[in-house]
Amino acid sequence: MAFTRATGKHRRPSRMTRRSANIAGIATLAGAGVVGTLSSPAFAAAEPVAATVEDTGLNAIVVADTLAEQIDAQAQAQQQAADAAAAKAKAEAEAKKRAEEAKRKAEAKAKAEREAKERAAREAERKRLNTFVSPIAGSYVSTAYQAGGAAWSSGSHTGIDFHAASGTSVRAVGMGTVVEAGWGGAYGNNVVVKMNDGTYTQYGHLSSLSVAVGQSVTPGQQIGLAGSTGNSTGPHLHFEARTSPEYGSDIDPIGYLRAHGVNL
The missing domain is CATH 2.70.70.10 (Glucose Permease (Domain IIA))
Known part of the structure; x- marks a missing residue:
């Protein structure tokens, strides 16, 4: 003879057992097309109190899913912000590098031009100093x-x-x-x-x-x-x-x- 676990006043079904049963029952009713039609006064009298998280477990699951989605969305937003900040920092660094390179080239060009002018001036002065002229301009x-x-x-x-x-x-x-x-x-x-x-x-x-x-x-x-x-x-x-x-x-x-x- 097989023994079954006692129920009733001696042992109440566990919370997990009740939640599983409720979910299974709802699924069965939905499959039979009953959930959508249970709106009669008799059914309302049989179920006077709406299902709670403890009664069905559905609300807890929905809340958990929503919270998980919010956490994921927040994480994605933070990652996007971090990526944007990194991209901005990289762009600014590259722009600064280009500006410094342009400045260096401009300074090198200005220095080369200045040195060329100085060389030309020295050469012109050297030629002038080595040049002879008539003691009286335009005379004979x-x-x-x-x-x-x-x-x-x-x-x-x-x-x-x-x-x-x-x-x-x-x-x-x-x-x-x-x-x-x-x-x-x-x-x-x-x-x-x-x-x-x-x-x-x-x-x-x-x-x-x-x-x-x-x-x-x-x-x-x-x-x-x-x-x-x-x-x-x-x-x-x-x-x-x-x-x-x-x-x-x-x-x-x-x-x-x-x-x-x-x-x-």
Whole structure:
């Protein structure tokens, strides 16, 4: 003889057992089409109290499912926010990197351009300093080198004369240092410059001086004004080229200037 578990007042069915039974019963009724038709007063009287979570377990399942969906949705939202923040941070980092690279290139370009300009300026200055000019701009030779006559104590002209009105600007023909500036006897007011190549140039009969001994001069720099001081018959510039500062070491001034690129 088989024994069954006691029920009734001696042992109440467990909660899980009742919930399972209720779910199974509801499923059976639904399958038989009964749930949808149970609206008669007799059924209402037989079931006066609505099913609770403890009675059926359906509400608990629905609540649990809803809570799980909310947790999943929240987790997804948090993940999306984290992904968006990471993407934004990455984009900002890349933008910053591109900006820094562009800045570096711009600075490198500006530096290269600046250095190129500085090199060009230095080269232009080097050329200028190595360039020779005529002692009087736009003038011409009025008396040739070694011209003879009683006007010169040596019997010949030791330099060349440039036509110039009194007060005309007289320029250093090249870069050098002033070794004499003042009265020069027959030369009147004169300036002697030791050139950078070791030669000397002399400028005589000046009405006034613009430089002093020891001063450096550059090509085209004014050293005085033309005049008619000393042994002179009228305003002009007497120009000499020498191998030393001493009288008698003169060389052909026209050949000297032409050798340095000055056409007369």
